[in-house]
Amino acid sequence: MKERDMPQAEPMTDDALAQWAQAFGFIATRYRVACSPGALLAGAPWLKGKPMVPALTQLAPRGGLSFQLLTASQQSINSWRLPVVVALNDGRVGVIEHFDGDDTLEVSFFDDQTYTNRLSMTAMLPAIRHVIALRPLAALKDSRVDAYISKYRPGLALPAGNARPAPLQLGDARRAVYQRAVALRDCLFHAGV
Structure with a gap:
């Protein structure tokens, strides 16, 4: 899925921006990239009201991450591509961390706190609106x-x-x-x- 294929008219709200910032921080922590969701929110008040894709494309490099849209399909959600961020039809943002190869996904959602659920892929796939891969911008030293x-x-x-x-x-x-x-x-x- 290309950026032009995504609906550009979805404006970013404060709640959506907070969820995305937490997801960015969660992914950055996994890759050992220094990124604070609070710093992302504090440094990006002008993103409120902007369309989702341009706002997230601008927000990702501030967290040391690259932003890539994927198709919302079963091929996008496999063990080789994880973790990926998913935006659901109901407005929630989550990170798919693990996939057992059969039908079980481990998804972390962000509200006031982070919580992890085990969900069925067949049940969740129709509810997924967007799948986004966030990866480090630069290689880290090991x-x-x-x-x-x-x-x-x-x-x-x-x-x-x-x-x-x-x-x-x-x-x-x-x-x-x-x-x-x-x-x-x-x-x-x-x-x-």
Whole structure:
């Protein structure tokens, strides 16, 4: 679903903006991005009354997230794409966190407090109005990967003197491990939806 396919005339209300800010904060916390729902609300009073899509598109980068619309279908809600934010027909905003692969969804809703429900996908799918994927704008550093690859030093295990080098030197093996670790880190943090 493209932005032009969504109804643009839905104005943002204070209640809707508060729910969306909480959903953005919830997703940002999951990705370890520093984002406060209160700071999003305090920094965006001019979004009230604006159409939903432009308002959320402006709000997402303030929370360190990218905004992508998905189709409201069963293909959009699978384990590879989660978490996703859903806007329901009754105006509620929730985050689908888990899907068991059969029919059970774990959805967090935001009112005065956050609460989680287990719901049937077949029952919930007709009530979903929009599905939105929020992902971090930038790759985050993972200290585990950095600690692992920091042990690599070129020339660590070079043969002494005129010894004939083995077909695969220890330095080459470490270089290969380093390259794989960097590729894995890039895959994890740059994977699109």
